[in-house]
Amino acid sequence: MTSVITSIKDLIASIFEVIFSTIKAAFDAVFSIFHALFATVASVFVTLLNTAKDAVGAVGGVGKFVASNIFVLAFIGIGVYGYLNYRSRQGRPVVVGNKKLN
Template sequence: MTSIITSIKDLITSVFEVIFSVFKSAIDTVSSLLYAVFDFFAGIPIMIGHMVKGSLEAAGGVGSFVAGNIVIISLVVLGSFGYMAYVRGDKRPASTASKKLR
């Protein structure tokens, strides 16, 4: 008789364990989904931060390149200015200050 009572008790316990495990699995699935959504939106600022950092490092690399070659760049600019002045020559606009107008 006690074995029948023990068996019924084990059956009821197993049914409740199955029901609770189904609910626990559903809750775990929903919480995992919520964590994934939260991590996705939390990752966006991190991604933007990495993108800005990389862009600034690239711009810093270009800036250091320009600063390192400032002498060469200034010589090129001065040479271009001198060439433009040479090509233009002494061509000046005509002066009308000495002419009399009627």
């Protein structure tokens, strides 16, 4: 008699286990879908932010390059101006090609 009661008890436990595992699997499936959608949206924003950060870095690099070239060209221009000014103060004419500048 106890084996019949134990068998019925195991049968009822198995039925509840099947029902709860089915419900848990359904919730896990829904959660996985929401998680995948959220991860996709988040990855789009992360990609956009990384692209913006890299673009700003590239512009900064180009800006440094242009600024350093402007500095070098300004330094060369100041040097040429100083040399020409020095030559004109010494009384020697500054000649470019066949033209006398002063």
